[in-house]
Amino acid sequence: MRTTVVLKDDLVGKTKKLSPETTLSGLLNSCLADWVANHTRKELKTRLVAGIVARGRIAPYLAANLPHG
Numbered sequence: 001m002r003t004t005v006v007l008k009d010d011l012v013g014k015t016k017k018l019s020p021e022t023t024l025s026g027l028l029n030s031c032l033a034d035w036v037a038n039h040t041r042k043e044l045k046t047r048l049v050a051g052i053v054a055r056g057r058i059a060p061y062l063a064a065n066l067p068h069g
Contacts, residue, residue, distance in 0.1 A: 005028070012024065015027060
């Protein structure tokens with residue numbers, strides 16, 4: 001898919017110096033894939049904890065203090 005994205009020049013410059021990706025497109029694809037994976041894990045964890053709490057297997061206050069990640 002092609003799309004137009006407007007990025008800050010200084011951000012692009014720093015990114016090109018730090019990134020192992022050879023193209024900005026490759027970097028953006030990697031970043032978006034990581035973001036989606038991270039949010040998918042968070043959503044799954046939230047749903048899992050909610051199910052455990054709903055079944056009375058753990059107290060809600062304990063579930064709220066589970067480590068994030």
